Amino acid sequence: MVNLIAQNIEMCFDERQLFTIDRVQLSEGKTIHLQGDNGSGKTTLMKLLAGLLKPSSGTITAEGFAPLPWWRSNPLLGKAVYLHQHPYLFDGSVEYNLRYPHPFSDLSTNELNQRTQIAIEMAQLTHLHKQAASSLSGGERQRLAIARAWVMRPKLLMLDEPTSNMDKYSQQLVLAMINELQEFGTGMLISSHQSCALTSLCNQTWIIKDRTIVSSSAAINPAKTAPINIQDSQYVIAN
Numbered sequence: 154m155v156n157l158i159a160q161n162i163e164m165c166f167d168e169r170q171l172f173t174i175d176r177v178q179l180s181e182g183k184t185i186h187l188q189g190d191n192g193s194g195k196t197t198l199m200k201l202l203a204g205l206l207k208p209s210s211g212t213i214t215a216e217g218f219a220p221l222p223w224w225r226s227n228p229l230l231g232k233a234v235y236l237h238q239h240p241y242l243f244d245g246s247v248e249y250n251l252r253y254p255h256p257f258s259d260l261s262t263n264e265l266n267q268r269t270q271i272a273i274e275m276a277q278l279t280h281l282h283k284q285a286a287s288s289l290s291g292g293e294r295q296r297l298a299i300a301r302a303w304v305m306r307p308k309l310l311m312l313d314e315p316t317s318n319m320d321k322y323s324q325q326l327v328l329a330m331i332n333e334l335q336e337f338g339t340g341m342l343i344s345s346h347q348s349c350a351l352t353s354l355c356n357q358t359w360i361i362k363d364r365t366i367v368s369s370s371a372a373i374n375p376a377k378t379a380p381i382n383i384q385d386s387q388y389v390i391a392n
């Protein structure tokens with residue numbers, strides 16, 4: 154079981170305090186909805202947990218991961234995969250982007266090849282697989298980035314507004330991929346302004362309000378009671 158634990162955090166930009174956190178924990182097997190108004194600090198919190206930013210004070214610790222390679226000085230980098238709402242893609246084709254992280258995976262080559270083929274189909278990118286990733290639309294880019302994460306099956310994944318830019322059909326495709334990652338046990342932090350089908354997969358909520366973060370458990374998790382059918386209209390995500 155892997156965990157990222159943030160304790161006694163204060164985050165400021167210049168003199169402005171953005172938020173404080175007593176303690177939050179992102180763990181394998183948990184799916185957390187991160188809520189908060191525009192500018193409240195959702196992206197900043199994800200970047201802190203990903204090791205891309207340092208808190209003004211406090212500690213973020215990683216538990217249960219393999220020991221660091223000698224050349225890696227930042228102990229948080231690479232622990233939780235962070236997907237920005239405008240995801241970074243490599244120069245090259247759609248398929249190249251899906252294959253690029255293979256060398257960093259613990260999965261076997263066979264399994265990675267199989268998963269890559271399935272991911273292309275799940276993300277409905279088959280007809281575009283040789284096309285330059287840079288030429289994709291915003292929604293297609295997000296689908297590709299989530300498909301890439303699905304192939305890698307990370308232990309922890311943070312999705313920043315994953316369905317912004319997406320039409321309902323794309324949202325359904327993403328929902329199916331996220332649901333599978335959840336079944337596999339990937340711990341996820343999903344930021345979204347609104348409650349929707351995606352956030353109904355969550356079993357915990359972190360709310361950034363009044364410059365602090367409150368955590369609460371959700372009463373039910375529909376994903377555990379009803380398997381997702383992407384044709385099923387109840388799982389269409391509201392814009």
Ligand SMILES: Nc1ncnc2c1ncn2[C@@H]1O[C@H](COP(=O)(O)OP(=O)(O)OP(=O)(O)O)[C@@H](O)[C@H]1O
Nearest residue numbers: 166167171189190191192193194195196197198314
């Ligand atoms: N590097 C930075 N330097 C100074 N201020 C910053 C920096 N990064 C973010 N901020 C400020 O911190 C605040 C929180 O930004 P953040 O992007 O984390 O909010 P958010 O909750 O993700 O917003 P949104 O819902 O609009 O995406 C904003 O006011 C932003 O301008």
